[in-house]
Amino acid sequence: MRQSQLFTKTLKEAPKDEKSINAKFLRRAGFIYKEMAGTYTYLPLGLRVLRKIENIIREEMENISGQELLMTVFQPRKIWEETDRWSKEIGKVMYKTREDNSEIGLGPTHEEMITDIIRNYIKSYKDLPIAIFQIQTKFRKEPRARSGLLRGREFDMKDLYSFHDSEEDFKKYYEQVKKSYLKILKRCGLSGIITEASGAGFIKGFTHEFQVLSEGGEDTIIYCPKRDFAQNREIAKLRGGRKCPICGRILKEEKSIEVGNIFPLGTKYSKAMNAYFIDRSGLRKLMIMGCYGLGPSRTMGAIIEVHHDEKGIIWPKEVAPFQIHLIQIENTQKLKKTAAKFYQDLQKQGIEVLYDDRDRTPGEKFADADLIGIPIRIVVSERTLAKNSAEIKKRSEKKVELIKLSQVGKYVK
RNA sequence: CGGAGAGUGGUGUAACGGUAGCACGAGUCCUUUGGGAGGAUUUAGUCCGGGUUCAAAUCCCGGCUCUCCGACCA
Numbered sequence: 001m002r003q004s005q006l007f008t009k010t011l012k013e014a015p016k017d018e019k020s021i022n023a024k025f026l027r028r029a030g031f032i033y034k035e036m037a038g039t040y041t042y043l044p045l046g047l048r049v050l051r052k053i054e055n056i057i058r059e060e061m062e063n064i065s066g067q068e069l070l071m072t073v074f075q076p077r078k079i080w081e082e083t084d085r086w087s088k089e090i091g092k093v094m095y096k097t098r099e100d101n102s103e104i105g106l107g108p109t110h111e112e113m114i115t116d117i118i119r120n121y122i123k124s125y126k127d128l129p130i131a132i133f134q135i136q137t138k139f140r141k142e143p144r145a146r147s148g149l150l151r152g153r154e155f156d157m158k159d160l161y162s163f164h165d166s167e168e169d170f171k172k173y174y175e176q177v178k179k180s181y182l183k184i185l186k187r188c189g190l191s192g193i194i195t196e197a198s199g200a201g202f203i204k205g206f207t208h209e210f211q212v213l214s215e216g217g218e219d220t221i222i223y224c225p226k227r228d229f230a231q232n233r234e235i236a237k238l239r240g241g242r243k244c245p246i247c248g249r250i251l252k253e254e255k256s257i258e259v260g261n262i263f264p265l266g267t268k269y270s271k272a273m274n275a276y277f278i279d280r281s282g283l284r285k286l287m288i289m290g291c292y293g294l295g296p297s298r299t300m301g302a303i304i305e306v307h308h309d310e311k312g313i314i315w316p317k318e319v320a321p322f323q324i325h326l327i328q329i330e331n332t333q334k335l336k337k338t339a340a341k342f343y344q345d346l347q348k349q350g351i352e353v354l355y356d357d358r359d360r361t362p363g364e365k366f367a368d369a370d371l372i373g374i375p376i377r378i379v380v381s382e383r384t385l386a387k388n389s390a391e392i393k394k395r396s397e398k399k400v401e402l403i404k405l406s407q408v409g410k411y412v413k
Numbered sequence: 414c415g416g417a418g419a420g421u422g423g424u425g426u427a428a429c430g431g432u433a434g435c436a437c438g439a440g441u442c443c444u445u446u447g448g449g450a451g452g453a454u455u456u457a458g459u460c461c462g463g464g465u466u467c468a469a470a471u472c473c474c475g476g477c478u479c480u481c482c483g484a485c486c487a
Contacts, residue, residue, distance in 0.1 A: 013425050017479050090487045143485055329447055363448035
């Protein structure tokens with residue numbers, strides 16, 4: 001993409017109504033536009049990042065047999081009354097509206113919806129297990145939306161639901177999801193910590209949160225550096241400085257961002273909604289369920305909280321809006337022509353390039369490049385072209401190298 | 414929902430109760446080009462509603478919004 005055609009502009013200063021690091025940088029760099037607290041529009045740059053995160057998640061969900069669908073945002077009151085959640089639990093944070101005589105809510109989560117769908121299709125043990133997911137905008141009346149993308153009232157969420165014929169089969173899948181989530185986070189440049197959290201009232205054991213260490217987070221976790229023990233502060237009996245009950249190392253206590261949460265649901269929903277299947281011996285049984293949430297938009301915020309410096313964002317490779325930021329210094333006709341051709345060559349090689357072809361001073365282009373945070377910056381100028389080369393610099397490093405134009409494509413791959 | 418702070422062009426800021434100004438941005442033109450360049454010209458603002466006053470961005474009341482702390486967060 002040619003930067004001269006990007007309709008968004010960068011800001012020299014952060015808007016004063018944002019304090020969180022992710023919101024300051026995302027707004028300065030033109031990734032998001034604020035509508036209300038906790039409600040942001042994804043501008044072209046921001047949407048590219050969000051889509052990349054979603055696609056990583058989509059790939060990994062498919063790797064664990066997830067089938068994608070897209071449920072409705074509108075949810076009828078009737079279905080929520082089957083589980084008695086319309087006015088209780090999460091129903092309290094649901095945005096609700098009335099149309100003639102029917103009341104609907106905007107989906108804050110979809111256990112009821114998916115259970116309703118599944119009970120209409122799945123009747124036999126032969127159809128189990130099954131895992132279904134969607135990536136969709138969720139709506140929740142957060143009493144206090146805050147921290148940019150970290151806690152919104154309207155936010156992107158991947159929700160996966162699994163249905164099993166036995167507890168054993170469920171547990172096996174639950175462990176698979178844990179691994180899958182860690183892999184997703186790793187691909188997003190994050191190190192996830194599986195953290196035990198409360199059973200949310202109806203679950204006897206723990207649920208599990210995927211926490212990313214960050215000062216910008218609103219949770220606090222107690223964890224072992226070896227990662228064999230971690231608990232959310234709300235339930236932890238131990239504090240930082242004590243010994244890990246598993247390996248004896250000294251536990252740490254730090255702030256963190258919860259990017260995902262997985263729940264063994266047991267038969268809570270299948271029982272309330274009559275989701276039965278016929279087992280091998282012909283008996284009618286309740287399906288065992290699990291649900292697994294992961295927030296792409298919150299993950300995007302977390303990535304910035306973790307990967308930035310004083311100048312701007314430093315995107316990890318796989319989630320960056322573009323792979324290369326090509327900058328042309330000196331806006332002479334000759335240089336423009338050469339740079340444009342180089343830009344097209346790179347695109348032909350399937351490389352995503354943001355090409356700064358604007359008639360701006362070098363300093364402004366460099367500052368914008370640092371702010372936007374594309375992992376690789378390539379500079380072409382009369383100076384470098386004289387050697388048939390370009391300057392290459394990683395956003396995360398200081399070092400600048402000369403590289404032959406013909407080698408750039410290879411370097412990126 | 415409790416507590417604290419704050420609302421002035423797109424962004425950041427200034428103005429004792431008395432002419433709403435500055436910088437950046439954006440638009441047009443010219444010059445310039447290795448870390449946010451210069452000139453000319455244009456654009457655009459006091460959150461909303463009441464009140465006090467000859468006069469309100471400024472004082473008072475009500476509302477709305479934003480930020481932060483807490484509560485909440487299947």
